[in-house]
Amino acid sequence: MKQSPIEVFNQWAEIGKDEGMADGHRSAVLQMLELSLPETPFSFLDAGCGNGWVVRLVKSMEGCLLSEGIDGSVKMIKKAREIDRSNRYFRDDLTSWSPSQTYDIIHSMEVFYYLEKPEELLAKIHDKWLNPKGRMVMGIDFYKENTVSHDWPEKCGINLMRLFSEQEWIQMFKEAGFEEVNATRLDAKDNWAGTLCLVGQKS
Numbered sequence: 285m286k287q288s289p290i291e292v293f294n295q296w297a298e299i300g301k302d303e304g305m306a307d308g309h310r311s312a313v314l315q316m317l318e319l320s321l322p323e324t325p326f327s328f329l330d331a332g333c334g335n336g337w338v339v340r341l342v343k344s345m346e347g348c349l350l351s352e353g354i355d356g357s358v359k360m361i362k363k364a365r366e367i368d369r370s371n372r373y374f375r376d377d378l379t380s381w382s383p384s385q386t387y388d389i390i391h392s393m394e395v396f397y398y399l400e401k402p403e404e405l406l407a408k409i410h411d412k413w414l415n416p417k418g419r420m421v422m423g424i425d426f427y428k429e430n431t432v433s434h435d436w437p438e439k440c441g442i443n444l445m446r447l448f449s450e451q452e453w454i455q456m457f458k459e460a461g462f463e464e465v466n467a468t469r470l471d472a473k474d475n476w477a478g479t480l481c482l483v484g485q486k487s
């Protein structure tokens with residue numbers, strides 16, 4: 285029987301699969317940061333931060349004033365807090381959480397297709413989570429053009445994975461209010477279409 289994304293990632297944290305996942309995402313995430321981080325001092329939030337490895341990586345970078353993470357998995361957040369007592373990690377569902385402050389950068393790697401209505405979170409991030417001129421950067425491997433990913437809901441036993449095309453994601457960013465929306469495919473090779481990376485800016 286399939287389970288919810290958060291149930292599955294709780295189990296992944298328990299058996300240590302979060303670390304392999306971080307290794308697998310590292311190359312794309314480094315490029316996403318390169319595409320989105322400003323040269324001026326900035327605050328940063330990782331939406332769906334897993335064990336928090338990107339929060340810690342970004343906090344060590346020049347210009348980072350504040351780096352925080354949120355994830356729905358109790359066990360991912362427990363790990364993040366055990367590794368790192370200085371940055372804040374919130375345990376909540378992204379669709380109902382409201383941050384107590386706004387950020388310059390909202391980053392999210394391999395999370396948005398686990399949401400029933402990703403367009404609603406994008407709009408909320410644009411309207412309420414970001415500072416003026418702030419950026420949203422999203423990376424996903426599960427999308428229509430990356431056909432090798434299409435069997436992941438079966439393979440991973442996850443009951444909520446929404447499959448959209450690159451154009452549909454671009455449209456969602458634009459309809460949420462983002463400007464200068466840019467889509468890039470990172471590390472594409474052979475039959476792997478690459479990590480689809482979208483960056484959008486708030487006016």
Ligand SMILES: C[S@@+](CC[C@H](N)C(=O)[O-])C[C@H]1O[C@@H](n2cnc3c(N)ncnc32)[C@H](O)[C@@H]1O
Nearest residue numbers: 293309332333334355356357377378393394398
């Ligand atoms: C594939 S993992 C990626 C984790 C991290 N971004 C990384 O690159 O290592 C997806 C993460 O999204 C979280 N997640 C999925 N749906 C969520 C939701 N509705 N609210 C909060 N977190 C969610 C899961 O708990 C999991 O940690």
